[in-house]
Amino acid sequence: MNEATPFWQTKTLEEMDDGEWEALCDGCARCCMVKLEDEDSGELHFTNVACHLLDRTQCRCRDYAHRRQRVPTCLMLRPLDPRLLTQLPSSCAYRTLAEGRSLPSWHPLVSGDPDSVRAAGISMCGCCLSEENVHPEQLVDHVIEL
Numbered sequence: 001m002n003e004a005t006p007f008w009q010t011k012t013l014e015e016m017d018d019g020e021w022e023a024l025c026d027g028c029a030r031c032c033m034v035k036l037e038d039e040d041s042g043e044l045h046f047t048n049v050a051c052h053l054l055d056r057t058q059c060r061c062r063d064y065a066h067r068r069q070r071v072p073t074c075l076m077l078r079p080l081d082p083r084l085l086t087q088l089p090s091s092c093a094y095r096t097l098a099e100g101r102s103l104p105s106w107h108p109l110v111s112g113d114p115d116s117v118r119a120a121g122i123s124m125c126g127c128c129l130s131e132e133n134v135h136p137e138q139l140v141d142h143v144i145e146l
Contacts, residue, residue, distance in 0.1 A: 008093075013097055014080065024093040024097070024109070028091065028117050028124060029054055029060075030089040030124055031087070031088055033050055034049040034050070046144055046146045048124070048129060048144045049130070049131050049134045053070060054128075056128055056130065057126065059123055059124060089146045091104070106122060129142070
């Protein structure tokens, strides 16, 4: 018996229902990292400093339903705004699919293992600081390569 083709291979991001959309998130928390923009080039640089709402041990937002009210700069991806894709790491499933690429083998939807993100070294769990503990002038010292 053939298994059904996975939804992410048959639907566009716009066609996905809420459950499918949320399932695409691998929980890496890279999108929750503070980003710095180069004023000259416009290039974004990720830091290892997380939004204060991020539970850094679970890599989940502590107030997901109200995150935009509490953090006005929080990325709201749905409906998908192609201009926001550059604010996501290249490993992000939303960006990956929008760019016509396949989900990587470490993605939980592919691997069947929610811990595969950590095992692959993609997750920010346990390796980021809260923005509450970093002075804004020190952010440049926390730029990382993703």
